[in-house]
Amino acid sequence: MCGSKFTAFVMYIILLITFLGLINMIFNLHRFAFYAELLIFLGLFLAAIISAIGINNNFRWAWTLLTVFFIIVFLDMIFIYAISGAEIPYFLLLLVVAVVGFSISFFNIEKPKEEVAEEEEKKVKKTFKPGKYIASKTGAKYHAPKCDWAKRIKESNAVWFNSKEEAKKAGYKAGSCVE
Ligand SMILES: [Zn+2]
Structure with a gap:
């Protein structure tokens, strides 16, 4: 329980950094690209909020959604970088954050061992x-x-x-x- 709460806390921080980074990158864009990226940003933001609610309620699908979310963030950041040319260290830092977010989400898709053990126990009882x-x-x-x-x-x-x-x-x- 404690472990999963800590994971959720880390995830919220990663999401916060991701969005701050994305906002910063988007506001350096020119008109058309800016509006297109703003739409993507709002979509991502919505997905992040739904995921956060899911994590808070211990829904497993939240981690699957977040895994997809970070893949899109990763690709989106590379795209923004390609069209705008953000500062390299800053850009790399954000990419690392996205990769860490992806890894945490991906490994949380698997059921925790305690839960699996509990299910086995129920089968035996039946x-x-x-x-x-x-x-x-x-x-x-x-x-x-x-x-x-x-x-x-x-x-x-x-x-x-x-x-x-x-x-x-x-x-x-x-x-x-x-x-
Ligand atoms: Zn009978």
């Missing part, structure tokens, strides 16, 4: 059968675990039995899947 028959606390019938009805029973509502008698004693009737 296939774990602590009895021969299953019923729902809220239902009236008991089922074989392979039955479609059984699969719909939530883990928190599941009651397991080792025999039909046990299930009957608990007040459940046999479902059609139970022979």
Whole structure:
């Protein structure tokens, strides 16, 4: 959790530098190029805001969007440089920032390991059968675990039995899947 918050913080700073840099480069352009670049800038700005909201809400797609965003920023900066000729050190610095932003975004597209482990755990729990028959606390019938009805029973509502008698004693009737 702490790690992802730090990553998000770094990303916000990178975005800030990127936009300050872009503004600076764009305002050195001549009329037509200026308006064209202003449109691109607004598009990028919108994408960055949507991404920031996505990151803030832990949406994975935000990182995919940012990866594409930095590729466009990178190409756009090279283009602006080609038509305007910004100062080289300044231009290179911005390119490095864009590459760092791209790398962070790209590596965050992958699921964090904890999340993957959690999902694995859930799978194991679902296939774990602590009895021969299953019923729902809220239902009236008991089922074989392979039955479609059984699969719909939530883990928190599941009651397991080792025999039909046990299930009957608990007040459940046999479902059609139970022979
Ligand atoms: Zn059934």
